Amino acid sequence: MTKHTIGTREEWLAARIELNEAEKELTRRSDALARRRQELPWVRIDKTYRFETDVGSASLAELFRGRSQLLVYHFMFGPDYTAGCMSCSSIADGFDGIAVHLENHDVALWAVSRAPLPKLQAYKQRMGWTFPWASSAGSDFNFDFNVAFTAAQQREGIVEYNYRRAGHAMDITPAPEAVVQFAAASGTDAPTYSLDRPGLSAFVREDGAVYHTYSTFARGLDGLWGMYQWLDRAPKGRNETGPWFRRHDEYGKP
The missing domain is CATH 3.40.30.10 (Glutaredoxin)
Structure with missing residues (x-):
């Protein structure tokens, strides 16, 4: 059974709107950093x-x-x-x-x-x-x-x-x-x-x-x-505890 918070669509939307403000602030900060790189x-x-x-x-x-x-x-x-x-x-x-x-x-x-x-x-x-x-x-x-x-x-x-x-x-x-x-x-x-x-x-x-x-x-x-x-946008995020990826032609190999 999942241990993650389960909510209603209304609860999800309220939390998502709050997160949206934080994401917008991060975007603005990223834009400002880009300008500092160029300066x-x-x-x-x-x-x-x-x-x-x-x-x-x-x-x-x-x-x-x-x-x-x-x-x-x-x-x-x-x-x-x-x-x-x-x-x-x-x-x-x-x-x-x-x-x-x-x-x-x-x-x-x-x-x-x-x-x-x-x-x-x-x-x-x-x-x-x-x-x-x-x-x-x-x-x-x-x-x-x-x-x-x-x-x-x-x-x-x-x-x-x-x-x-x-x-x-x-x-x-x-x-x-x-x-x-x-x-x-x-x-x-x-x-x-x-x-x-x-x-x-x-x-x-x-x-x-x-x-x-x-x-x-x-x-x-x-x-x-x-x-x-x-x-970073998937439900479980990066979900890693160590090296997990391979070169793209190595997946499925032992």
Whole structure:
């Protein structure tokens, strides 16, 4: 028998109207936060970064593909992974549907990872994705934007991720079971897996110069995670006690 509150349609409607006001307030706060993101100072990028893409080597400016804005999803796929991170993969499942809309609104969308391009291409083909994905192998790009770290930083406990030091589950020793599971699913161990982290960075190009405008990490990516937006509106919510999802081609497999 359910333990949830059971009520009449009138009781439901009264509670729903009250909740509606809270949801409207959250929307207004979200709009205000978006404006604050856009008001952040721009930081000019003078360092040269090179990426390997399906059509050859490219600079950061060339990733804009003629647009004035660029969104980069920092996809966790380290050089020693055999498959992309499961969390990043579930987020990326939504990219193909929105990329065309962004491209027609002056925004280029790319995923960028440290794994060599052939690994990314093979995994992209496996997943059936079409969005552009570049390799930053050999570049400082991921390190400079705080989504990749060295083994020395890890050993010394000086990894700074999400604007603080040692504040993430992947910084804990020994690694939590969830991190161990996600690492194994990417074909590596927890310490190696944790050298790469997820994030989103935004850039703008104006008067021939490229500027960094915004970055977010960890739970700051929740809004991009399509399935959770739906689950947050389902009767039982996220309803999770640990890792439950898989890559979309792995459901039904033992």
